[in-house]
Amino acid sequence: MIVSKAGEILRGAEIFVRALQDEGVKHVFGYPGGAVLHIYDELYQQTAVEHILVRHEQGATHAADGYARATGRPGVVLVTSGPGMTNAVTGIATAYLDSIPLVVFSGQVPTPLIGNDAFQEVDAIGISRPCVKHNFLIKQVSELASTIKKAFYVALSGRPGPVLVDIPKDVTADSCEYVYPRTVDMRSYRPTVKGHPGQIKRAVKLILSARQPMIYSGGGVILAEASEELVRFTRQLDYPITNTLMGLGAYPGSDRQFIGMLGMHGTYEANMAMHHCDVLIAIGARFDDRVTGDLGKFCPHARIIHIDVDPASISKNVPVDIPIVGDVKHVLQDMLRLLDKNKRSPDSKALAGWWQQINQWRSINCLHYDRNTEVIKPQYVIETLYELTGGDAYVTSDVGQHQMWAAQYYKFDKPRRWINSGGLGTMGFGLPAAMGVKMAFPDETVVCISGEASLVMCIQELSTCLQYNTPVLIVSLNNRYMGMVRQWQEFFYDKRYSHSYMDALPDFTRLAESFGHVGMRIDKTADVKAALKAALAIKDRVVLMDVITDRHENVYPMIAAGKGQHEMHLAPSAAVRELA
Amino acid sequence: MRHILSLLVENEVGALSRISGLFSARAFNIESLTVAPTEDPTVSRMTIVTSGSDEIIEQINKHLNKLVDVIKVVDLNDSPHIERELMLVKVTAKDADREELMRMSNIFRGRVIDVSDKTYIIEMTGNGDKLDAFLRSLDKQLIQETVRTGISGIARGDQAIRI
Numbered sequence: 113m114i115v116s117k118a119g120e121i122l123r124g125a126e127i128f129v130r131a132l133q134d135e136g137v138k139h140v141f142g143y144p145g146g147a148v149l150h151i152y153d154e155l156y157q158q159t160a161v162e163h164i165l166v167r168h169e170q171g172a173t174h175a176a177d178g179y180a181r182a183t184g185r186p187g188v189v190l191v192t193s194g195p196g197m198t199n200a201v202t203g204i205a206t207a208y209l210d211s212i213p214l215v216v217f218s219g220q221v222p223t224p225l226i227g228n229d230a231f232q233e234v235d236a237i238g239i240s241r242p243c244v245k246h247n248f249l250i251k252q253v254s255e256l257a258s259t260i261k262k263a264f265y266v267a268l269s270g271r272p273g274p275v276l277v278d279i280p281k282d283v284t285a286d287s288c289e290y291v292y293p294r295t296v297d298m299r300s301y302r303p304t305v306k307g308h309p310g311q312i313k314r315a316v317k318l319i320l321s322a323r324q325p326m327i328y329s330g331g332g333v334i335l336a337e338a339s340e341e342l343v344r345f346t347r348q349l350d351y352p353i354t355n356t357l358m359g360l361g362a363y364p365g366s367d368r369q370f371i372g373m374l375g376m377h378g379t380y381e382a383n384m385a386m387h388h389c390d391v392l393i394a395i396g397a398r399f400d401d402r403v404t405g406d407l408g409k410f411c412p413h414a415r416i417i418h419i420d421v422d423p424a425s426i427s428k429n430v431p432v433d434i435p436i437v438g439d440v441k442h443v444l445q446d447m448l449r450l451l452d453k454n455k456r457s458p459d460s461k462a463l464a465g466w467w468q469q470i471n472q473w474r475s476i477n478c479l480h481y482d483r484n485t486e487v488i489k490p491q492y493v494i495e496t497l498y499e500l501t502g503g504d505a506y507v508t509s510d511v512g513q514h515q516m517w518a519a520q521y522y523k524f525d526k527p528r529r530w531i532n533s534g535g536l537g538t539m540g541f542g543l544p545a546a547m548g549v550k551m552a553f554p555d556e557t558v559v560c561i562s563g564e565a566s567l568v569m570c571i572q573e574l575s576t577c578l579q580y581n582t583p584v585l586i587v588s589l590n591n592r593y594m595g596m597v598r599q600w601q602e603f604f605y606d607k608r609y610s611h612s613y614m615d616a617l618p619d620f621t622r623l624a625e626s627f628g629h630v631g632m633r634i635d636k637t638a639d640v641k642a643a644l645k646a647a648l649a650i651k652d653r654v655v656l657m658d659v660i661t662d663r664h665e666n667v668y669p670m671i672a673a674g675k676g677q678h679e680m681h682l683a684p685s686a687a688v689r690e691l692a
Numbered sequence: 693m694r695h696i697l698s699l700l701v702e703n704e705v706g707a708l709s710r711i712s713g714l715f716s717a718r719a720f721n722i723e724s725l726t727v728a729p730t731e732d733p734t735v736s737r738m739t740i741v742t743s744g745s746d747e748i749i750e751q752i753n754k755h756l757n758k759l760v761d762v763i764k765v766v767d768l769n770d771s772p773h774i775e776r777e778l779m780l781v782k783v784t785a786k787d788a789d790r791e792e793l794m795r796m797s798n799i800f801r802g803r804v805i806d807v808s809d810k811t812y813i814i815e816m817t818g819n820g821d822k823l824d825a826f827l828r829s830l831d832k833q834l835i836q837e838t839v840r841t842g843i844s845g846i847a848r849g850d851q852a853i854r855i
Contacts, residue, residue, distance in 0.1 A: 241706070241713055242713060242717050246760040251705075266760060298760070300702050300762055301760045423757070424754035424755050426754075427747065427751075431747070
């Protein structure tokens, strides 16, 4: 089974580029260096694979990651040995924690020098091992093509994740016959796809017997392209649904049955419904500590069904009653078939009572904030952005308060629109990720919601944005603090704001301009809407909006680390209304 | 509880570090680990002795299975099995001790496999308890060094771990 012509003798570097072409790769994010120069020379002599020259290897991995999250196709990265590879590690770990398919190629010193502390040598396999799904060291050119095929297969199948391929320089100079395999079969790697029919039957029975059901779905639904199935499943049952931070958009955020994100900064109604539900249906979610809070107090009344492609995610943190290992899409399809055939339906009276209870929790309006201030409330900026983009933009974020506000106030109606570092919580992710998304979808509106602290962590990529014309909109909520750190210090460290403020910030307007982009500074609530409108109207330039926001605003609701889901801090104003 | 896990693993560079790395990264216990290629040189057989609650053992099992290099994981505790460990002990053997050491070695069904005018090397196989008991029965002053392989395990009867 050969895609390319048989019998062609090619150099390793040619094989590398041909393999990417045969794999259908359109974009590679990378940075050249000594160990990968043969490869770069080959890239230069073709046009099928576009190479995007980033300004730092972390940017390459985040850009490829954003590209993968938005498209569902694996993101591809090429870096040199030594510091090129180590700079990529943060981005690889980011993708690993969120199960994002990346294939990262790192150059390596020539095989005879491996282990000699050669110039720009690091043990790439050893360094990356704990934060990749798998990695490969190529020892001879004859393994190159088949290993590249395997790398893409492993990255994308089962529970996706990053795969690193370490390629010594001499391998790229050696020659052999080029054969790109069409299929892969690995006896040690065969991910489960179909769920166990008996378990699915038991699960459906339990689902239909629920009186206070709750659907809790995560990023796995998006990875499995199972949004459509999730929506049908949820609507058919008329059960309430919450999404994790990673799962937002898998179910329409503006829908009546959606009761908000759950967890540390989830809505009051979502967390209360979790606490009081009697059957919990967990779909492609992994019971992360930011979701569960105190495990001892987690869903105390619930019997739990857990659907996940990764058996190791099941009963890792929370013991479950009915585990189903399988691809979420297949399992939901099987469940829908059973539900269609089943004559029983949920207890409508109990369900009506449950919805009544949920709506009562909802009426607290936990995301309320003061709209009558001259100083800009960050929540208002996100709400206005949502309104102006019709909820249809691709939104990336960095990490911290602005990330939580984006998750709370931008209602994602479609999957793959919300792109953020959930598991690793990597500051600096947002801008390069937005760049990657824009590469994939040049005609779509791509917005990076950031903060002034996160933004500068990968600010160098503004230069890449200019070179490759990726006009993204950056909305930087500038509170002159590392907001989330400051919030924790306010709550838990008696307001000792240790190193959480920024004392020497740049003039972001001029900074944007010096990179060849448009800069804006907004500091009054009254100007927000018009400025956002103007920025969104600029389709051919990067716009950096430096939005000066209320320094002391906090993210509410909040469950302190180690507390139960029902033990939320509400915003001061909402708490008063609750008591009243 | 103590568990003996038997693994079939691709005989690839880095497979061992992936497995040992998993145990340290996830704070799982590891008592011993032995590994060698099988009759099929592309496959290695590994025996890992670990301990933990049922939940932890389940997690260990799942995480091992998740590693791309791991072909199969079997918990030998699930069925009757045999475990054996090889030990080599170098002892000071002089004068009257020479006779006594020989006698003790025979009682434990060990063999003296190297002799010098001042030392013996005793080879012994058995489960860990037996080897411990033998070491306890020796005069500590006489033990110069011990080498143990860790446990190798295999299921009894016609059950076989194959690909």
